[in-house]
Amino acid sequence: MSGNSFGRLFVFTSFGESHSDAIGGVVEGFPSGIKLDFDFIESELDRRRPQSRYSTPRAEEDCPQFLCGLENGITLGTPLAFVIKNTNVKKTDYSNLNNLFRPSHGDYTYYCKYGLNASSGGGRASARETAARVVAGALAKLFLKEFDINITSKIEQVGGIDYTACGKQAEDKLQEALAKGDSLGGIISCTIDNVPAGLGEPVFAKLSAALAYAQMSIPSAKSFEIGDGLESCKRFGSQDIDHWKEGGGTLTNHSGGIQGGISNGEQIVFKTGFKPAASIRTMICKDHDNRLHTIENKGRHDIAPVLRAGVVVEAMSALVIADFIKMQQTNKKI
């Protein structure tokens, strides 16, 4: 019901602002009796950590502290709560933004919603909250590992350039953005292997719809495509049908592993598009009286959120699949 919880049976509740004492989360529905692989959780957070010159210099250790739900590292079946301290908060970087609304940010819309907004760092709208998603997603991946389900992602496009085929061109464009104090958009593709047929619910809770919801909840997400996505929309049906393979499976996978909203046992494939970061070097902000102010941005930001988004895309996918696996456990013919 709440905007801060995700899932029905494998449930992740997220909390924390960019500049509050901590962010964190509560994961419910994780099965009992599983030894948690903390190294894996750490390694997922490492993937999210800024690693290139195109990423924010705000590098935090992001070591999640698990408070409960396990004994000697073995899960009890009860809620797993974790906290990640916000150690590297530099509120002063935002001091020149006091009472200003940055363009294309959440500052103004949060203010419209709540009558006030976090005075620095973007509050809940900051991409900082995705660190908690990555921890919860890592837990979901550990759950899915028991079913041999595997999730991977890769950068498909940066600034409209094919990242796999034309890496050099893409790097040049990133370099250009960096030099100009600008930012760049891009696209991530994600694949999920070994998803059993039968996941997804009729009508509203289609697996494709749930994946779309999950992806579009990631900061800066602008588009979602399942399977061949927009390409399918241009085709004749005869070009888009996935013909049956003798012996099982399909010859093609235009559907992206989901038909009628339910998984068919093929690889699940989708793409998520991200806009360029709205935080660039020079920003024209407005104050509460609608007066404009040109501001040099001192906050620490990514040039291209897409470069670090892969692990978040996977985390949200893992949460969806884990939830639908649990739903399908209730759906067995007796």
Next chain:
Amino acid sequence: MSGNSFGRLFVFTSFGESHSDAIGGVVEGFPSGIKLDFDFIESELDRRRPQSRYSTPRAEEDCPQFLCGLENGITLGTPLAFVIKNTNVKKTDYSNLNNLFRPSHGDYTYYCKYGLNASSGGGRASARETAARVVAGALAKLFLKEFDINITSKIEQVGGIDYTACGKQAEDKLQEALAKGDSLGGIISCTIDNVPAGLGEPVFAKLSAALAYAQMSIPSAKSFEIGDGLESCKRFGSQDIDHWKEGGGTLTNHSGGIQGGISNGEQIVFKTGFKPAASIRTMICKDHDNRLHTIENKGRHDIAPVLRAGVVVEAMSALVIADFIKMQQTNKKI
């Protein structure tokens, strides 16, 4: 929780198979004291009715019967349940499909999920269920009318061709599909006017995420884009920022009316892509032993679902906005 309900406070529960006695729904959260405009509800269903030679010849009267929740046409605030009879069921059209799984349909995935599936007509996976969405969406629109919120849609592309600018070309392509017993994909764009700033929840229940979920739950939906969508993903940030207008509002609307997941008061704009219908004239189906069978399709289907999808796209948008309006009513500072 269930896959057949949509919304949190303005809740629509859908029921019915393509070939069951009836389909229908229950709408909860509709305010009391409103005189229902049944003509409007009928006119919305009329928009969904097959009207061109490209649509299914299954033309049903689709007259919803309201069972409760109102007295003398005035709502009581209690559940509004409605039933639409399935009067024009021709199960014999499907007799040659008995025990066969059509390719790229829900037949096989429903079978994987439930261990059986509706023997004719696609069951819950049939687009027949969208008639109930249109009734619920019409109720949501009547609710939104009280706030002057208005939703419109148009066909943007058919078979990859710009439908507004190149209508003749698009018609030719439709004609080609019809002649060949083939089908075509396309894209709908939708705009929502007068949405107040402040709708949407932080983190997961972003307004954009909820719209994506709603749209991707429509049969044949393949893609969702908010605002400039994929175009944004190719841009520099400096090209994508919506600059403030002196006096209020923004100069551009690349964001599509949603920033940080929350409406900013601008027009909400998004696009939904639909694949071509998977039901074409000649289909290679498989049986329960994975043997292939070539079948001439006698069922009644649309060539291009996109042609009739607009009213469904709007209906799902109306349900989302109605739900978020109610959520925001709980969010007031005291």
Next chain:
Amino acid sequence: MSGNSFGRLFVFTSFGESHSDAIGGVVEGFPSGIKLDFDFIESELDRRRPQSRYSTPRAEEDCPQFLCGLENGITLGTPLAFVIKNTNVKKTDYSNLNNLFRPSHGDYTYYCKYGLNASSGGGRASARETAARVVAGALAKLFLKEFDINITSKIEQVGGIDYTACGKQAEDKLQEALAKGDSLGGIISCTIDNVPAGLGEPVFAKLSAALAYAQMSIPSAKSFEIGDGLESCKRFGSQDIDHWKEGGGTLTNHSGGIQGGISNGEQIVFKTGFKPAASIRTMICKDHDNRLHTIENKGRHDIAPVLRAGVVVEAMSALVIADFIKMQQTNKKI
């Protein structure tokens, strides 16, 4: 979320007013592949039907029409929607109540909530809605039958008199109420056999709490006691502990089959108390200007709701246990 739905995985959505065209419901989460025993459903409705001179003369056929979710009587796993026509509506019986609020009824509170209320028959607050509960409960019982879970109830007290031991005295008191145009309260006890250990969730969604919620939602319910209930509250711990039996189980069952909110495999036992019907022969009603009016009641009512409540008590219990069975299916160690 909504007040008209019950359950998380085995979900019943109820609709309909006492004097609307129909009441009915939608049941989701019923497994596929089960042949529905319609005779059983009918027999449950028969148990609810007024049978004695102490019950309302409004005897309706109450034949539920199932609209969807099954083929040849076999469930598809999709929503089962049913409708029960309100055939025996006599609005004229309520004509002298127009715009009057009866005391201790829902008329006034519904008016406070919605700004209007059903003009006759009590609307959603009428016990008429329990017919839909009985149908949904019968479905839940059919589901539980697959697990050999059995639910029975009996009248424990009428008007403070032990109904089993002092039947004659209780009958005399009922006769007295009938003669005076008065009504009587009473208590139902309910037992559930063969519930596996492990049902119920920690902290909030305790099985005992869910049963209490279900029972207290029945019209006129005033009290709920699990196991020995109020007797336990008077005891020393040494008198209330259920000691282990060598070989398994417990020697006593003061707990009523639930410990720490989770079933322990013993018989589940609870009691639900019902107040006397608020509809008696002479009622002092108030109008919208707070003026009092003495009214002779012509509507048809039960003298002692407790006499017919058993099947509703069981129905709500069946819905709870069915839901928790499904929840526990998701709780398996992998």
Next chain:
Amino acid sequence: MSGNSFGRLFVFTSFGESHSDAIGGVVEGFPSGIKLDFDFIESELDRRRPQSRYSTPRAEEDCPQFLCGLENGITLGTPLAFVIKNTNVKKTDYSNLNNLFRPSHGDYTYYCKYGLNASSGGGRASARETAARVVAGALAKLFLKEFDINITSKIEQVGGIDYTACGKQAEDKLQEALAKGDSLGGIISCTIDNVPAGLGEPVFAKLSAALAYAQMSIPSAKSFEIGDGLESCKRFGSQDIDHWKEGGGTLTNHSGGIQGGISNGEQIVFKTGFKPAASIRTMICKDHDNRLHTIENKGRHDIAPVLRAGVVVEAMSALVIADFIKMQQTNKKI
């Protein structure tokens, strides 16, 4: 959906075991712009703290640390997460219970549910978790204060003795239990003032049902009575009707402020019964092979949970009323 969350719009998610690093919670739906009164929250926790010789000697400071959701003590409208350290854990007190199931505790039922259970202290089944309820309840009370809604409770009975009228006798009985290493049950009554008419939903989510659910979720709760409760069940209707008062309100309040499941503006009154603590000095436990072992209990426990339950009873009531206030905000005629 999850067993660890309570409420729909004012949502409290609880986490933590008795002997984990910490317990805590997340509260969503708390309005923005309110200065939190931390002294009040502390004072509520003080009321829960063991104060008499009849209470557990485990006295922890129970200072909740708020991690997020506020700036300078003023709420942002976003989730308020708090953590209470488990500082006074003495696992050794439980060393003789290793692998033993105490009678009438949650040890065995949690084991049946999860295949394992917390090795000491009762895990989630321990009354330790109620400290988090008290913090969340204090937040709910701060919210309700804005509406002048006030909640109080008192001990009604201890060991079957009227606590108000016969305090000395009750003290003697407590003394007897203490001397014998035994425990005692009791009853709390609770009143809620200034609840506006109109709270509660028809049919299932009746306000009385929600209060029952909330109360029966408290550890050791055995019974719930709304208004006159079991007394009403013994009466004639003519004795139980709350007659209208000229000018507004009712002459009596047998209903306890709720009619047809919806508040009528009168004082809300209910009673919750608690069994004696199951932890007494000598306990016959069983091991995994169903062999019995007599154990001298070294863990720290209350003799009579009822003595400290008042603040928890109030906390759960506050959470219910806060949630229903928010629900009713969505129910306004436009």
